[in-house]
Amino acid sequence: MRFFERQLVTLCGAALLAAAPAPAFAAGAEEDAKTLFARGRELRRAGQCEQAVIAFRRALEIYPEGLGALRNIAECEEELGLYASARRDWWDLRRAALQSNEAKYAGWSEDAEGRYRALNEKVGTLTVHVRGGDGRAEVRVVLDGKPMDPRLLGVELERDLGQHTIELFYGGAAPITERVDLQAGMRRVVTLAVPAPPPSRDALGARDPLAAAPPDASSGVRTAGFVALGVGGAGAIATVVAVAVRAGALSAVEDGCSRAGGAYVCPPELQGEYDTGRTASTLASVFAGVGLVGLGTGVTLLLLSPSGEATAPTSVGEPTAAALSLSAWPGGVGSRLLVRF
Structure with missing residues (x-):
């Protein structure tokens, strides 16, 4: 019995010694x-x-x-x-x-x-959203140098006032960085967009039928046709102006000059009107030819330009054809448009 008592006392003493330093x-x-x-x-x-x-x-x-x-x-x-x-x-x-x-x-x-x-009312808050990058494990956000728990994205977080740096790492060469200067009571929302991944080699190798199609030839032909019509119209307008100037000069010459041997003899003060009439007559002929050629060429190009859509011929036989020919007319050059069906 005494043996057990001594053992009990020893254990209690050890426990007290162990607890004493605490x-x-x-x-x-x-x-x-x-x-x-x-x-x-x-x-x-x-x-x-x-x-x-x-x-x-x-x-x-x-x-x-x-x-x-x-x-x-x-x-x-x-x-x-x-x-x-x-x-x-x-x-x-x-x-x-x-x-x-x-x-x-x-x-x-x-x-x-x-x-x-x-x-x-004084504390500022910062909310970070990430758009895109679904399923990409490398997308992560770092706020002020510390990785941000993805569960905190979209959550309004209280932050001390001053400048904060938000970095979006998505696997690119450099992260997307946004800096925010937070003021007292400010509620800032920052949305970072993950760039779309570059297309794969297979995607680059695939050809788009629409993109690979040759350019429409009708566009250039029609443009040239409209340009020719514009030139022809300008020539026609210039012809009318030149004819009007010639008529005015001719009237002054007929009133103040005399005819001798089929030619006008004008005093010195009307010599300028006479020269103006001759020049206007020459220009009228030139502009008339330019106008006729331009109008004829424009009409021809518009008729010959492809419509851009495949159409079936209206009848069996020779295809429609058009040709522009130039011929000498009395008093100048003329044009003739021949259309054959």
């Missing part, structure tokens, strides 16, 4: 945390909130039960304009204060919730 370790961690907390308070009073946050974070990591460090972190972030980070830490403080039994933290959960709600 409180000592906890006490040492709390002391270190208090030192870091005091350092953080000094930095904050000196206006160095960024460095103070680092000290408070270390204190909180060593001794999570010290909620004062978390509260100072939230307050410093709010002073720095990091409203999204401050809201997250205020909410963490609210949850931790509700779970704490320390009397000194009484009422802290209400304070934290109030600060959390007060920053709702």
Whole structure:
């Protein structure tokens, strides 16, 4: 019996020895945390909130039960304009204060919730959408240098104010990059489109029947026909003008000049009218020929141009044919259009 009693005492002693360092370790961690907390308070009073946050974070990591460090972190972030980070830490403080039994933290959960709600109008949000790239495993989004969980695409995320960089990696040579300058209360939505993949070699080798078809010859012929008609019309107009000028000059010459041997004898002051009449007569003949040739050529080209659609002949026999011939007319050159059916 005594043997078992001695064994029991030995086991209890070992258990007590094993548990003894735990409180000592906890006490040492709390002391270190208090030192870091005091350092953080000094930095904050000196206006160095960024460095103070680092000290408070270390204190909180060593001794999570010290909620004062978390509260100072939230307050410093709010002073720095990091409203999204401050809201997250205020909410963490609210949850931790509700779970704490320390009397000194009484009422802290209400304070934290109030600060959390007060920053709702100041915080900025960012929503990222990706269009395209379905089924492509290499498509991923990186936000501020950190990979973004695909489940967060399309979700409004609170982010601190300032510039944010969104990168879309899709397997190309370089990512698609979008930069957003987030302001207080701003709600930004960014949509990134994944470029379509390049066509495969098989797709490149396949010929499109419509694309491979030769160009329509009727287009060029019809265009030339309309151009010729335009030239002919211009020649006709110029002919009318030249005839009108010749008529005016002829009238002045007949009134002021005398005829001798079939020719007009004009005084010096009417010599210009006489020369103008002769020039206008020559130009009228030239323009008349250009007009006739242009109109005849234009009509011929339009008749001979393919219609662009296969049509069956209206009757059995010789195909329709047209020809333009030039012949000498009394007083100039003429044209004759022959159409045979």
